[in-house]
Amino acid sequence: MDIRRARTPAEIEAAEALFDGPARTVWSQRFLAAPGHVMLLAYVDGAPVGMVSGVEMTHPDKGTEMCLYELSVDAGHRRLGIGRALTLALADEARARGCYGMWVGVDTDNEAALATYASAGAGDEGVFAMRGWDTGPR
Template structure:
């Protein structure tokens, strides 16, 4: 259930496909928020990958969130989802997750997967609310030595 402030924030925002013009902003956001650090060139390259989808959320006239996922062998793999700190808890991450799930349903995909830092409790809570379950761990996966958790979600007609 979303609160009134979350609903107002969601109404003031728009979701759209990322463009090359968004690459610098997405890279800065990724680096600032400690996500998988991609530079602008990495985002531009992803835009040319046929099985990749990149979405952004604009609010207050600027990009404040993004998500990147791939369709690989009949599954959707969420590679990166970042919401700028000042814009968290406003439903923007949910908006991006809804895009991911809408795409899965429209393509008949029933399995989704992702990796997340084991210590990222807010992200884990979001993913679990969508039905993701932890299925594995990759010790020391990230450059800073943190573990990654592997999560999957089976849609099964949801």
């Protein structure tokens, strides 16, 4: 397995089977151009089999932390340590960028994700509620 940072929309689009929907070129360009955004892709035999995305968040009284935005591994490559490796690679990237920590929100019934994050050293910070707003068309 090889983990590399995505640098072009073409790389992201070649891995779009790992996303919830199609990767759009304009959105991929915007993601890649934004300071503090990072996407790492895992390859096996030259094919993308996993991805993790992270977004730096800075606050005046806290400094900068990394949010693990999304993690995905191809169904045929799960339970092989790819998700753990991607998570650890993002944590390494966060450290290299000077982030004081990294966090992820995960559904409490998503046992696979919880196990992956625990195996990568994440601690349980307790149950929280998430609320969202629909602010317009996508």
